Amino acid sequence: MASKTSDETVDLPGFFADLVRCETRLYNALTGRLRDRHGIITSQFEALRYLRDHPGARVADLATEFAIGIGATSKVVDRLERQGWTVRQPNPSDRRSSLLSLTDDGSRLVDAAERTFADGVVELLRGTLDDSSAPAVAQAISKLRAALERDQTGMPTG
Numbered sequence: 001m002a003s004k005t006s007d008e009t010v011d012l013p014g015f016f017a018d019l020v021r022c023e024t025r026l027y028n029a030l031t032g033r034l035r036d037r038h039g040i041i042t043s044q045f046e047a048l049r050y051l052r053d054h055p056g057a058r059v060a061d062l063a064t065e066f067a068i069g070i071g072a073t074s075k076v077v078d079r080l081e082r083q084g085w086t087v088r089q090p091n092p093s094d095r096r097s098s099l100l101s102l103t104d105d106g107s108r109l110v111d112a113a114e115r116t117f118a119d120g121v122v123e124l125l126r127g128t129l130d131d132s133s134a135p136a137v138a139q140a141i142s143k144l145r146a147a148l149e150r151d152q153t154g155m156p157t158g
Helices: 012-038 042-053 059-066 070-082 104-125 134-150
Strands: 086-090 098-102
Touching: 012 042, 012 104, 042 059, 042 070, 042 098, 042 104, 059 070, 059 098, 070 086, 098 104
Parallel strands: none
Antiparallel strands: 086 098
């Protein structure tokens, strides 16, 4: 573990390293489960879940939600479309963009993968975050995310 704390100080560079390494390991572990059981990876699951929960979203909406570039997001949507899980429909309000929706296959896939994802998160975090520490950790991460999003920190420029 990289970060060390004392009663009064936190090694913030170490905390950053821990946070990033935890995210990477959790993401990879969830990808393994989703791939084995449903033939998708975590980023595809997250995009499908977002589209399920936000019908009529645009590529730009996905890019903003996941803080990735429009080009990369468009490639993700292209792959989902090739698999038959999403469709693009003309946006009546803006000819330059499309509205995205799930196909029936995409809806079934994300619904089936939801349990695998949720069970995986619980299993991966169980025993590490107990009932007393989980709320504080969740609140701190949520507060950090809210501040970064409010200030649009870390948004891609292209």
